[in-house]
Amino acid sequence: MITHDVTDWDDAYENGRNIPGGGNYPAAWVEPSASFRAAAKARLDISYGKGDRHAYDLFMPEGTPRGLFVFVHGGYWVGLDKSYWSHLAAGPLARGWAVAMPSYDLCPAVSIAEITAQVGQAITHAAGEVDGPIVLSGHSAGGHLVTAMMCEDSPLPEAVRGRLAHVVSISGLHDLRPMLKTTRNELLKLDIKSAEANSPALKRPLPGVRLTAWVGGTERQEFLRQNALLANIWHGLGATTLEVVEPDRHHFNVIDGLGDPGSNLVRAALDPVT
Template sequence: MIVFPTHDWDDAYENGRNIPGGTEYPGPWVAPAEAFRAKARAELDVAYGPGARHRYDLFLPDGTPRGLFVFVHGGYWMALDKSYWSHLAAGAVAQGWACAMPSYDLCPDVRIAEITRQIGAAVTHAAGRVDGPLVLSGHSAGGHLVASMMCHDSPLPAAVRDRLRHVVSISGLHDLRPMLKTARNDTLKLDLESAEAGSPALKRPLPGVRATAWVGGGERQEFLRQARMLPVMWHGLGGPVVDVVEPDQHHFNVIDGLADPASPLMRHATGGIAAQ
């Protein structure tokens, strides 16, 4: 049962202090990410735009890729970069996919709408490098950003939209309006109009694209609610959309399955998608 909080919205969206060991993150990701980059077949810091953070890392399998898998990092649109997550490309690469991981500008230097456009540019640039079907995944704020790629006002050009097969939002934030009630909004600088305009759950999904809201069973109630919003709001409007609650996972380890080609998360993300 989801219990909806009625006060203290900062605590409702606070993960670090509410997960055992949560305040240690993102530290635990640094060493495995560095180790993976050191051994991977990769093109690092590929420019997709003019800014210093307009870069992505492209991890490649042996042989011709099955398609392109993209992972967009979280950090509430105001922290971190692609370097913390490189090891999560291991699952896609082992399955034969190329995997792109972009950085992007952060709030308050830019607004969320601009970050959304930047991710569209990054996906488009990487799709120009790798043929075949396209699967997008993202964590937390990154889940919001990839869900935005499959909305009716997606920044992706038509040719890239046509290749989009599955979007997996992991612990994603699909309704931005609660952010207005948090101290983070001092940095995000949302108002009601921009929060509504930037919320994937309030938009129409592209037809024919699968969508999954994947969330850990041990997450904050608001993240469980945010996951449930996509199938509730998008039911009957586009392609198949489901929410999946992975037992015993919290906000920080729910993404671990991306590193394992045989994990339930990776099997679900790429299952049934034929190479082109």
């Protein structure tokens, strides 16, 4: 039996200090994202709500889109925005999919429950702009937010739920109760009730929606555990799930495959749908 005793929960969920060159992120994404936006066929800053951060960028492929791919960014619900990730639209775009990337408000100004509702609003708005099946992907906290969309209490309206085909959570956080043991919770402001209420791993998945839980092989043990956790639990509840541990990938470069239409990650996301 292998046991993993956690004595420092902040370190267990700390990525930058535990990755060689980790301090280069997220700055490493700024230039490639800006260059991609400048050259892409895109509608930027589409409003889905009343707040300054209630906007998404929509990248369009050549011809009629095969469907809508949405990428939801991470940042532990307290940082970053849509501008860091534009280059990751390249993979789905080359496969003929429209790609939406939303921003949302951040803790502690709002709660994780409010962020979840905002992401639902952004997806719903984008779904009104693009026909066809919907594939969601998100990284880290974004992985939590997209898996929340396929829970039984999803904020998505019935018409959008009916188009939801596949959710790809990359290094997602699916059980929020460990966050109570971190100093980050000073910003998240979770208690046990809200942590449980916002944990996809403690809910039932919507029927008919596939889940892929994807993580880098060199990530922190807690991210590996969280990845396996959701795929395991939801498989037991009847969902079609796939758990992937991508070798030699850490928490920051595990998303790079989204920018390559021939990558294993893009194929895993789109091939089951198309």
